Amino acid sequence: MELLLFSLLNGVVYGMLLFMLSSGLTLIFGMMGVLNFAHAGFYMLGAYLGYTIAGHLGFWAGLVAAPPLVGLLGALVERQGLRRVHRFGHVAELILTFGVAVLIEEIVQLAWGRPAKSYTVPAVLDFSLFRLFQSTFPAYKAFMLLISAGIFVFLFFVLARTRAGLIIQASLTHPGTVAMLGHNVPRVFMVVFGIGSALAALAGVIAGPVLGTFPGMAQVLGSIVFVVVVIGGLGSLTGAFVASLVIGIIQTFAVALDYSLGSLLGGLGLTVARTGFLSELWPITIARIAPILPYLLLILVLIVRPTGLFGTRES
Amino acid sequence: MLSGRHVVIGMLALTMVAWLAPGAMAADPIRIAYVDPLSGPFAATGENGLNQFRYAAEAINKAGGVLGRPLEIVPYDNKVSPQESLIQLKKVTGDGIQFVFQGNSSGVAHAISDAVQKHNERNPGNRVLYLNYSAVDPALTNEKCHFWHFRFDAHADMKMAALTDVIRANPKIKKMYIIGQDYSFGKAVADAAVKMVGQKRPDIQIVGNELHPIGKVQDFSPYVQKIVASGADAVITGNWGADMINLAKAANDAGLKVPFYTYYAASDGVTAAIGAAGIDRIRLVHETHPGNPSAPKGLGDYVAGYRKLHPKNDVNQPRIHTGLNMLALAIKKAGTTDVDKVAAALEGMEYTNIGGDQILMRREDHQALMPVYISVHTNKAIVYDLDASGFGLAIENKVEREKVTQPAACKMQRPS
Numbered sequence: 001m002e003l004l005l006f007s008l009l010n011g012v013v014y015g016m017l018l019f020m021l022s023s024g025l026t027l028i029f030g031m032m033g034v035l036n037f038a039h040a041g042f043y044m045l046g047a048y049l050g051y052t053i054a055g056h057l058g059f060w061a062g063l064v065a066a067p068p069l070v071g072l073l074g075a076l077v078e079r080q081g082l083r084r085v086h087r088f089g090h091v092a093e094l095i096l097t098f099g100v101a102v103l104i105e106e107i108v109q110l111a112w113g114r115p116a117k118s119y120t121v122p123a124v125l126d127f128s129l130f131r132l133f134q135s136t137f138p139a140y141k142a143f144m145l146l147i148s149a150g151i152f153v154f155l156f157f158v159l160a161r162t163r164a165g166l167i168i169q170a171s172l173t174h175p176g177t178v179a180m181l182g183h184n185v186p187r188v189f190m191v192v193f194g195i196g197s198a199l200a201a202l203a204g205v206i207a208g209p210v211l212g213t214f215p216g217m218a219q220v221l222g223s224i225v226f227v228v229v230v231i232g233g234l235g236s237l238t239g240a241f242v243a244s245l246v247i248g249i250i251q252t253f254a255v256a257l258d259y260s261l262g263s264l265l266g267g268l269g270l271t272v273a274r275t276g277f278l279s280e281l282w283p284i285t286i287a288r289i290a291p292i293l294p295y296l297l298l299i300l301v302l303i304v305r306p307t308g309l310f311g312t313r314e315s
Numbered sequence: 316m317l318s319g320r321h322v323v324i325g326m327l328a329l330t331m332v333a334w335l336a337p338g339a340m341a342a343d344p345i346r347i348a349y350v351d352p353l354s355g356p357f358a359a360t361g362e363n364g365l366n367q368f369r370y371a372a373e374a375i376n377k378a379g380g381v382l383g384r385p386l387e388i389v390p391y392d393n394k395v396s397p398q399e400s401l402i403q404l405k406k407v408t409g410d411g412i413q414f415v416f417q418g419n420s421s422g423v424a425h426a427i428s429d430a431v432q433k434h435n436e437r438n439p440g441n442r443v444l445y446l447n448y449s450a451v452d453p454a455l456t457n458e459k460c461h462f463w464h465f466r467f468d469a470h471a472d473m474k475m476a477a478l479t480d481v482i483r484a485n486p487k488i489k490k491m492y493i494i495g496q497d498y499s500f501g502k503a504v505a506d507a508a509v510k511m512v513g514q515k516r517p518d519i520q521i522v523g524n525e526l527h528p529i530g531k532v533q534d535f536s537p538y539v540q541k542i543v544a545s546g547a548d549a550v551i552t553g554n555w556g557a558d559m560i561n562l563a564k565a566a567n568d569a570g571l572k573v574p575f576y577t578y579y580a581a582s583d584g585v586t587a588a589i590g591a592a593g594i595d596r597i598r599l600v601h602e603t604h605p606g607n608p609s610a611p612k613g614l615g616d617y618v619a620g621y622r623k624l625h626p627k628n629d630v631n632q633p634r635i636h637t638g639l640n641m642l643a644l645a646i647k648k649a650g651t652t653d654v655d656k657v658a659a660a661l662e663g664m665e666y667t668n669i670g671g672d673q674i675l676m677r678r679e680d681h682q683a684l685m686p687v688y689i690s691v692h693t694n695k696a697i698v699y700d701l702d703a704s705g706f707g708l709a710i711e712n713k714v715e716r717e718k719v720t721q722p723a724a725c726k727m728q729r730p731s
Binding site: 002003006007010011014109114116118128131134135136137138140141210211212214215216217219220221251252253255256287288290291 | 353354355356358359362497525526527528530531532533534536537538540541543544557560561564568569570571584587588702
């Protein structure tokens, strides 16, 4: 019971963090048709800027200041980079974002060095929120959950209920028509790119103290975010939300499960041979393969439903 | 205007100067390759190791070097990947370097050890010596031993023998949880723990034996939750680098209060991450005196000197000093850098390390024999702290060399 509840909580916290990253990525893809490889780089940059600002002015200043800074940088990348190479096609854009990703990683290593930074949880939130049986739930995780839920509500409100959201949604599918109506579509793209980058940076600022702030952090989370976006359906915000939660929960629950593949098959009434072909596979527990489960899910989704759970177009 | 011919002559002259200069200025250095992670999740560990090698080499060079030549440490980034390590090893041999130090990850160590053995058998005129300062999978000096591999750290079974001696004396422990990284070293620790705890304390129940992917887990909360759910009252882990930092953080967050018996829960960011939550709870098995509460003669100055150069880092691997100095002595004794002769000189060598311990490089399997220490994470009476955090390790037990020594199972083939 205790394990179940805490696994669920941890899974939701992790899933919401993934959502903060993937929401920006999926919006950018929806608009430009380009997977932004630099997205995880903006996440890392957010964590490092947050760390540096926190060192001078405190955690809260970092939380407020780092995302807009990274957002501006993102907008700059779109305005000066992506827009220029746009006419050379998607491959050029893809390579540009890839280049920016490499650049960010190198710059971070040059500016902050290779060792992990001791980015710590602010003292105000450094206590345990509640204790259930034997485990405690840290207040900071509740704070993470609160922020990411807030972002989720805010994004949906903006996109579904405001005029700006209407224009963004229209630009996603009918950029030509929107431009005809007198809206500056390139500027919409730039703003969305900037906001997406700022969201990634915000995720970095709040995840940095918990998941560690080090030059490899972009790589570790980067690949999983792509999985989320593809499973959810490229360009679909709802899809990204559902896929983030599903992957977050699957990953935490898989760790908690000690069933092996053999015992699962045994439960289905099948017996497995102790020797011979594949016999080494059966004693492997679900917990040990937890990290590759999202990728298995990715393959499964691509086979069964290539558009992703909520997507409308072929990836 | 310069004509094309002038430019060519000028360049030729420059080349001549560049070619002559090093010979005129200093003796040709003895180059030593350092193949370890300098990027990725374990970069912090690798970089601090490199700095310790340079620091140790500096001291040797100040004392006149080896055979009148200075030592030069040449770094190669292997990203803790066995495949990448083999590419780097090719570079090392291509650069004409004969001595290779590597320590992080036994998975990498197996790959390098294997490659070095094959390379040496095929290229008798261009051999390399593999000096392993930290990879502690026992197999490296047992089933997989060969003439060109030497290990300067106590291996996993030696350390587990010491740890389980301490665990035996603690009647409060009834349920043990083992968690480690999913590769040869993590498995070796788990196997040794199951075997030795079973022998010394058959009443202790192993309530969990978990392997997680190395360097891939960012949030250890689900694993910690599982430890809590198992009702364990003690944990054994061989985790290192980012995996140890994140495990410690998650344990702190979940309020897990049981004692941890670890191999590497100190320094390179780990001590700072554990902080006050780990006082008198986190224990570490390691070689060489931790320096607290009172450091052996010589160790204190060495540690303080390093801290002056690297204010945030520590001498957390004194075996780097041991390994480099034993290599230097072996080259001196052999009078040459010929790999086979240096290896022969290392066999059976006795050395008093920076902490005053007697180290013997066992001839049979090239495993260094040494006493092992059990220390506790604390902030009381700490003279030499770690991570500049105010916290450090204080000695609790010293397990003598004879008690730690494991039988040698190596059938060494020596070049004839």
